[in-house]
Amino acid sequence: MVDLLIYLAAALAGAAFLLVLYRFLAGPKPADRVIAFDVLTIISITGIALAAKIEGRIIYLDVALVYALLSFLGVIVIARYLERNL
Template identity: 50%
Template sequence: MVDTLMTLAVIFTLLGSLFSIIRLVRGPTPIDRIIAIDVLTITAISIIVLLAHFGGRFIYVDVAIVYGLLSFLGVLAVARYSEKGF
C-alpha cells in the first residue's frame, strides 16, 4: 500500500513538473514565468524528499530544507524587484 502511494506521489510530482514547464515556456507574462519557476523548485524539493525516502538516506531531507529556504529567499527577491526595483 505504501509503495503504491509513493508511486502515485512520484507520478503526480512529475505531472506537476511537466505542467509548470509548459507554463514556463508559454507564460504570457513574466509573473507567470516566475510562478512556474517557483513551482518547479517546489517539485524539485518533493523529488529530493522522495529520493531520500526510497534510498533510505535521510540526510537528503536536510538538503531539501536548505533548498526550500534558498528558494523562498529567491522568490522574495524577485517579487521585490518586480514590484519596485532594488
C-alpha cells in the first residue's frame, strides 16, 4: 500500500517534471525559462527526498538543502542580470 502510494507520487512528480521541461524547451522569453528552471529545481528537491526515502538514508537530505539555496540564488542572479541588461 505504502509502496503503491510512493510509486503514484513519483509518477505524478515525473509528469510535472516533463510538463515543466516542455516550458523550459519552448520558452519563449528568457523570464519564462527562468521560472521553469526554478520549478525544475524545486521538483528535483522532491525527487531527492523520494530517493532518500527509498534508499533509507538521511544524509541525502543535505543535498536537498543545498538545492533549496541554489534555486533561490540562481533566480536572483539571473533576475538581476535581466534587470540590468536592458
